[in-house]
Amino acid sequence: MASADQLGEVFARRPKRADARRNYDALIAAAQEVFGECGAGASLEEIARRAGVGIGTLYRNFPKRLDLFEAVYVEEVRALSASAADLADRPPWDALVAWLHRFVAYVGTKRALAEELVHDSEVFRSCRTEIYAAGEPLLRRAQEAGAARPDATFDDVVRLVSGIMAYQFPEPAQRDRVLAIALDGLRHPAAQR
Amino acid sequence: MASADQLGEVFARRPKRADARRNYDALIAAAQEVFGECGAGASLEEIARRAGVGIGTLYRNFPKRLDLFEAVYVEEVRALSASAADLADRPPWDALVAWLHRFVAYVGTKRALAEELVHDSEVFRSCRTEIYAAGEPLLRRAQEAGAARPDATFDDVVRLVSGIMAYQFPEPAQRDRVLAIALDGLRHPAAQR
DNA sequence: AACGTAGCGGAGGGGTGCCTCCGGTTGCAA
DNA sequence: TTGCAACCGGAGGCACCCCTCCGCTACGTT
Numbered sequence: 001m002a003s004a005d006q007l008g009e010v011f012a013r014r015p016k017r018a019d020a021r022r023n024y025d026a027l028i029a030a031a032q033e034v035f036g037e038c039g040a041g042a043s044l045e046e047i048a049r050r051a052g053v054g055i056g057t058l059y060r061n062f063p064k065r066l067d068l069f070e071a072v073y074v075e076e077v078r079a080l081s082a083s084a085a086d087l088a089d090r091p092p093w094d095a096l097v098a099w100l101h102r103f104v105a106y107v108g109t110k111r112a113l114a115e116e117l118v119h120d121s122e123v124f125r126s127c128r129t130e131i132y133a134a135g136e137p138l139l140r141r142a143q144e145a146g147a148a149r150p151d152a153t154f155d156d157v158v159r160l161v162s163g164i165m166a167y168q169f170p171e172p173a174q175r176d177r178v179l180a181i182a183l184d185g186l187r188h189p190a191a192q193r
Numbered sequence: 194m195a196s197a198d199q200l201g202e203v204f205a206r207r208p209k210r211a212d213a214r215r216n217y218d219a220l221i222a223a224a225q226e227v228f229g230e231c232g233a234g235a236s237l238e239e240i241a242r243r244a245g246v247g248i249g250t251l252y253r254n255f256p257k258r259l260d261l262f263e264a265v266y267v268e269e270v271r272a273l274s275a276s277a278a279d280l281a282d283r284p285p286w287d288a289l290v291a292w293l294h295r296f297v298a299y300v301g302t303k304r305a306l307a308e309e310l311v312h313d314s315e316v317f318r319s320c321r322t323e324i325y326a327a328g329e330p331l332l333r334r335a336q337e338a339g340a341a342r343p344d345a346t347f348d349d350v351v352r353l354v355s356g357i358m359a360y361q362f363p364e365p366a367q368r369d370r371v372l373a374i375a376l377d378g379l380r381h382p383a384a385q386r
Numbered sequence: 387a388a389c390g391t392a393g394c395g396g397a398g399g400g401g402t403g404c405c406t407c408c409g410g411t412t413g414c415a416a
Numbered sequence: 417t418t419g420c421a422a423c424c425g426g427a428g429g430c431a432c433c434c435c436t437c438c439g440c441t442a443c444g445t446t
Binding site: 162180184186 | 362370
Binding site for chain 3: 015016017019020023048053054055056057060
């Protein structure tokens, strides 16, 4: 399958020698931090600095800016997509909502990153596929159980939820209230409380 | 009232001499364009270039980057807030939805701008007040008519709608579908179709 | 322990953007 | 028409960033 290959490819790009591997990991971590703070336009030198690594090391591991984006992104997606499996035993609607909450945490800081990648990265498309493969069954299950409205596509839901979460909320209570309003709209009309 | 003063102040800052005024207007127009395309990090020199004006002229009119943001922003807000008055004769729910659609058009390209401004601008706070003054009565009217759920604040609604619209939708049909889901969640449970 | 090599760091050239400053230009009032 | 004040443009200094290159370091193997 092409999409799994893409993700594995990025994963396999990691260096083998112990010191190199340490630097690689530090760079990914620093990049997650800095991209989260400054958006996709963040300075690569700042990332190297924050990782305690020379700029040359950054460029050896990630020759193009896009390579770094991809590596960070793949890391997030792996975790998110894995988390869908844990939810199989929950009731359909609860499982969907729980997963969407995790999705929210993932998408929160990565919006800028995604917007950068969406334009011209094969890997990004693979990540999208991966996420959809994880989340779509949850929606379908909820629809089949009559808990979610049948006319919503998974893409609709992703946009609904990720859009709302793009802004930072001063207090989590409001964030949950707004998300609840949106999810009420997603419930099946007949199942509405 | 402090908020009205703030907006008027920015408005009054416009130059009087004919040529200066022309340049000022060209700069605002160019800035709207360029910010829309490149986000808030856009190059000021690009804006001056696009306006057909020297960089010095830009800095004379807008000594700090923030000043330019504010001027552009105030321009948008004036139009949006004025548009709420036209809707007074529509049914409560329809009026709210119609205004939110206009709000969406306004917020679409200006998200980056708003995020920049939100941190440290008195004028931005005034604009917020202005928008809320225009939109909040529409929500309250809908709530009093039993069409909108009573536990939603206007701030909730703004975040709900503006978040969703922050992403560009490849086709308007999907945008409307997603917005419809969200607005369904906003309706009063008893009034739900 | 000794060695070959993968990996390291950061100096430096090129580019771009920010902002200041000042000699030249032009609208407008008299 | 004339004069002057307001206004103009862009050169240039400074800062930051991107990316390459190469002499040095230290990991892992034998």
